[in-house]
Amino acid sequence: MKVCMLGEAQHVEEAERVGLHSMDVEALKKMNKNKKLVKKLAKKYHAFLASEAIIKKILNFLDLVLTRQARNFSIDN
Numbered sequence: 001m002k003v004c005m006l007g008e009a010q011h012v013e014e015a016e017r018v019g020l021h022s023m024d025v026e027a028l029k030k031m032n033k034n035k036k037l038v039k040k041l042a043k044k045y046h047a048f049l050a051s052e053a054i055i056k057k058i059l060n061f062l063d064l065v066l067t068r069q070a071r072n073f074s075i076d077n
Contacts, residue, residue, distance in 0.1 A: 008054060020049075028054075
């Protein structure tokens with residue numbers, strides 16, 4: 001099962017330490033401009049974890065695509 005951590009620098013570092021793939025806020029902002037990249041991201045991972053601080057930001061543009069792909073977010077505190 002492939003999981004991707006979407007978060008701030010602290011959470012990205014923690015994810016890398018335990019071997020999870022991760023993306024920071026800047027990478028997500030770049031993806032927002034390209035829906036094909038968002039779809040590709042949705043197909044690449046089975047699940048996503050997101051920092052509580054950025055969940056509202058990413059739900060605006062990722063939620064529509066990920067919902068269509070039957071993916072859901074989990075909030076990591």
